[in-house]
Amino acid sequence: xxxxxxxxxxxxxxxxxxxxxxxxxxxxxxxxxxxxxxxxxxxxxxxxxxxxxxxxxxxxxxxxxxxxxxxxxxxxxxxxxxxxxxxxxxxxxxxxxxxxxxxxxxxxxxxxxxxxxxxxxxxxxxxxxxxxxxxxxxxxxxxxxxxxxxxxxxxxxxxxxxxxxxxxxxxxxxxxxxxxxxxxxxxxxxxxxxxxxxxxxxxxxxxxxxxxxxxxxxxxxxxxxxxxxxxxxxxxxxxxxxxxxxxxxxxxxxxxxxxxxxxxxxxxxxxxxxxxxxxxxxxxxxxxxxxxxxxxxxxxxxxxxx
Amino acid sequence: xxxxxxxxxxxxxxxxxxxxxxxxxxxxxxxxxxxxxxxxxxxxxxxxxxxxxxxxxxxxxxxxxxxxxxxxxxxxxxxxxxxxxxxxxxxxxxxxxxxxxxxxxxxxxxxxxxxxxxxxxxxxxxxxxxxxxxxxxxxxxxxxxxxxxxxxxxxxxxxxxxxxxxxxxxxxxxxxxxxxxxxxxxxxxxxxxxxxxxxxxxxxxxxxxxxxxxxxxxxxxxxxxxxxxxxxxxxxxxxxxxxxxxxxxxxxxxxxxxxxxxxxxxxxxxxxxxxxxxxxxxxxxxxxxxxxxxxxxxxxxxxxxxxxxxxxxxxxxxxxxxxxxxxxxxxxxxxxxxxxxxxxxxxxxxxxxxxxxxxxxxxxxxxxxxxxxxxxxxxxxxxxxxxxxxxxxxxxxxxxxxxxxxxxxxxxxxxxxxxxxxxxxxxxx
Ligand SMILES: Nc1nc2c(ncn2[C@@H]2O[C@H](COP(=O)(O)OP(=O)(O)O)[C@@H](O)[C@H]2O)c(=O)[nH]1
Numbered sequence: 001x002x003x004x005x006x007x008x009x010x011x012x013x014x015x016x017x018x019x020x021x022x023x024x025x026x027x028x029x030x031x032x033x034x035x036x037x038x039x040x041x042x043x044x045x046x047x048x049x050x051x052x053x054x055x056x057x058x059x060x061x062x063x064x065x066x067x068x069x070x071x072x073x074x075x076x077x078x079x080x081x082x083x084x085x086x087x088x089x090x091x092x093x094x095x096x097x098x099x100x101x102x103x104x105x106x107x108x109x110x111x112x113x114x115x116x117x118x119x120x121x122x123x124x125x126x127x128x129x130x131x132x133x134x135x136x137x138x139x140x141x142x143x144x145x146x147x148x149x150x151x152x153x154x155x156x157x158x159x160x161x162x163x164x165x166x167x168x169x170x171x172x173x174x175x176x177x178x179x180x181x182x183x184x185x186x187x188x189x190x191x192x193x194x195x196x197x198x199x200x201x202x203x204x205x206x207x208x209x210x211x212x213x214x215x216x217x218x219x220x221x222x223x224x225x226x227x228x229x230x231x232x233x234x235x236x237x238x239x240x241x242x243x244x245x246x247x248x249x250x251x252x253x254x255x256x257x258x259x260x261x262x263x264x265x266x267x268x269x270x271x272x273x274x275x276x277x278x279x280x281x282x283x284x285x286x287x288x289x290x291x292x293x294x295x296x297x298x299x300x301x302x303x304x305x306x
Numbered sequence: 307x308x309x310x311x312x313x314x315x316x317x318x319x320x321x322x323x324x325x326x327x328x329x330x331x332x333x334x335x336x337x338x339x340x341x342x343x344x345x346x347x348x349x350x351x352x353x354x355x356x357x358x359x360x361x362x363x364x365x366x367x368x369x370x371x372x373x374x375x376x377x378x379x380x381x382x383x384x385x386x387x388x389x390x391x392x393x394x395x396x397x398x399x400x401x402x403x404x405x406x407x408x409x410x411x412x413x414x415x416x417x418x419x420x421x422x423x424x425x426x427x428x429x430x431x432x433x434x435x436x437x438x439x440x441x442x443x444x445x446x447x448x449x450x451x452x453x454x455x456x457x458x459x460x461x462x463x464x465x466x467x468x469x470x471x472x473x474x475x476x477x478x479x480x481x482x483x484x485x486x487x488x489x490x491x492x493x494x495x496x497x498x499x500x501x502x503x504x505x506x507x508x509x510x511x512x513x514x515x516x517x518x519x520x521x522x523x524x525x526x527x528x529x530x531x532x533x534x535x536x537x538x539x540x541x542x543x544x545x546x547x548x549x550x551x552x553x554x555x556x557x558x559x560x561x562x563x564x565x566x567x568x569x570x571x572x573x574x575x576x577x578x579x580x581x582x583x584x585x586x587x588x589x590x591x592x593x594x595x596x597x598x599x600x601x602x603x604x605x606x607x608x609x610x611x612x613x614x615x616x617x618x619x620x621x622x623x624x625x626x627x628x629x630x631x632x633x634x635x636x637x638x639x640x641x642x643x644x645x646x647x648x649x650x651x652x653x654x655x656x657x658x659x660x661x662x663x664x665x666x667x668x669x670x671x672x673x674x675x676x677x678x679x680x681x682x683x684x685x686x687x688x689x690x691x692x693x694x695x696x697x698x699x700x701x702x703x704x705x706x707x708x709x710x711x712x713x714x715x716x717x718x719x720x721x722x723x724x725x726x727x728x729x730x731x732x733x734x735x
Contacts, residue, residue, distance in 0.1 A: 013405060016323065019564060019603055019604050022564075023549070027657075030550055053593065054594075056552065057607075141398075142398050149396075168725045169422065169640045171422070171426040171714070172427065172716075173427075174715070174716045176725045179723065191396075
């Protein structure tokens with residue numbers, strides 16, 4: 001049929017992870033009808049998008065992409081998000097935390113406060129608006145402890161909350177995605193991937209990423225052992241000096257809560273070498289609000305944050 | 307934005323993965339052992355160590371090198387407060403020889419279902435025994451339960467005899483435990499369990515051989531894990547449960563799914579179950595191109611030489627498959643709500659969902675002597691039983707021992723949506 005024939009040697013670790021993720025995504029689409037793929041433009045969601053395209057090839061995705069924009073995202077990432085959706089001809093839905101603030105459903109203590117927690121409100125509003133019954137996301141179990149216990153198909157009640165004590169047993173690859181009206185599932189195809197697996201896969205597949213992930217010069221201040229980017233939203237404090245440092249971001253969330261690490265890594269291979277040597281885990285190095293409280297993630301998840 | 311090219315040769319030669327569970331009763335030292343494995347394999351990253359030294363908790367006393375290894379694994383805030391691990395937590399570490407996924411299952415009896423969950427996706431079980439509490443007393447009921455689950459799920463068993471330091475490194479204690487477990491292994495038909503004497507807290511026989519156990523000739527635990535072969539057999543019979551039907555560019559239908567056992571090639575004659583119609587494989591398609599074959603574990607799309615009008619829930623198989631409406635199966639009851647006689651549950655096997663009725667209980671396994679109690683009338687949380695099940699639509703009569711992916715099923719309560727039971731087909735009628 002085709003000249004391009006591949007033989008099948010023993011499946012490598014990455015091949016297995018890829019195949020499992022494709023299986024999970026197809027199961028989600030087989031068991032639920034109104035899905036969305038959470039696409040922020042970050043590396044994990046770019047990886048999930050790539051896997052979803054493989055899962056349904058040559059058809060387009062049977063569901064839209066959804067992004068909850070905190071209004072505090074890096075421009076490079078938003079441009080990348082839009083360009084990727086356009087390039088693949090996929091439908092992208094964007095909902096703004098700003099709109100929830102205007103509606104009064106989100107109230108912030110301070111205007112410049114991190115909007116990570118507020119994201120959950122806007123996300124649940126989108127779930128209600130579109131009647132989504134399953135959201136596919138890029139979370140991994142190696143990110144931190146609360147995640148390490150979450151199911152691949154994770155149930156959310158009518159309030160969008162995760163109940164860690166009442167998780168359904170998840171056996172073999174038999175995912176139970178049954179829900180009552182008003183509830184939804186979160187589906188995590190990258191559950192069993194590590195940060196290293198994701199980077200290796202991005203390299204192997206040539207998955208495009210926003211430029212922020214690679215070393216670039218940036219104005220930062222040094223604060224509590226972190227590099228804080230000097231931006232309009234995160235201005236230097238009195239007495240702090242702004243330096244221009246070669247940095248890269250390991251995650252690209254809310255500007256007010258995402259710090260880069262010092263780096264000269266310009267390629268995926270450089271990043272792999274650096275992460276192999278680095279003794280800081282991904283969130284520890286880069287998320288200000290997670291450091292404030294070890295249990296922050298678990299609490300945010302109970303509140304419905306992804 | 308940039309497209310990234312993989313550097314040549316950077317992604318070859320990856321080692322295989324071993325998934326194992328750890329099972330033990332509370333305080334046998336399971337968390338300590340996992341902490342030790344992660345720590346000794348350098349899996350612990352610096353900031354996680356820092357978090358441990360500040361973590362709140364009922365017993366956050368610092369031990370050994372100023373870290374409480376057990377706190378590595380106690381994840382959720384709620385369970386940290388209770389001081390027990392309630393749910394399966396997955397951890398990842400690697401040595402130069404192999405990558406590992408630990409499914410850390412809670413020890414307590416009321417969480418047996420969590421262990422069943424963990425075991426379903428593992429190849430090996432480490433069953434932990436506290437040597438200091440066991441001398442002269444025989445195995446705990448909990449240990450027998452763990453062994454039963456490992457046997458049911460077809461796992462290879464490593465018996466980790468922990469806290470050997472507290473027995474004065476007694477060879478006699480180790481041998482006594484080995485003999486006790488051998489009896490259990492014979493009853494349950496567990497093939498060749500591996501035994502290793504440990505002191506997880508101090509690292510003896512974990513990553514390196516201990517000077518305290520000159521009488522122990524085997525390798526340390528980490529080396530056992532690096533070299534152990536999974537017990538589950540690889541089946542030659544082809545199975546691909548259809549997840550979805552995709553349309554190729556030329557309009558042909560392709561059946562998307564993962565090969566759950568065997569191998570398939572273009573030209574092979576396959577049978578669609580349960581209808582029994584046959585067709586020939588025309589091509590095997592993926593995003594990355596057409597394939598010469600597809601083997602167990604690969605997600606692909608299969609184009610047949612004729613239209614069979616298949617859908618999700620059907621399975622492409624080799625000639626040997628049989629469709630049945632009645633099976634004998636081992637069940638682990640997982641739901642708080644007990645089985646209700648006469649009630650219909652949903653049975654999910656691979657991608658197929660149908661209604662099922664438990665017709666009768668053959669026996670429930672009692673956990674003290676591991677006896678088969680045949681006059682049992684009910685099934686409740688954590689019960690392990692053999693039952694006869696009737697299904698509304700035909701399912702695949704695959705036996706779990708030969709083909710775990712299609713020989714397994716779950717029962718779902720159609721009202722609460724809870725996963726009520728895990729099932730393994732032992733006989734197909
Ligand atoms: N003496 C000794 N104590 C141990 C050993 N392994 C664990 N412990 C201690 O046993 C207690 C229970 O251990 P933990 O790992 O929390 O048990 P878990 O409930 O099975 O996770 C802790 O105080 C550990 O320090 C060992 O090899 N020797």
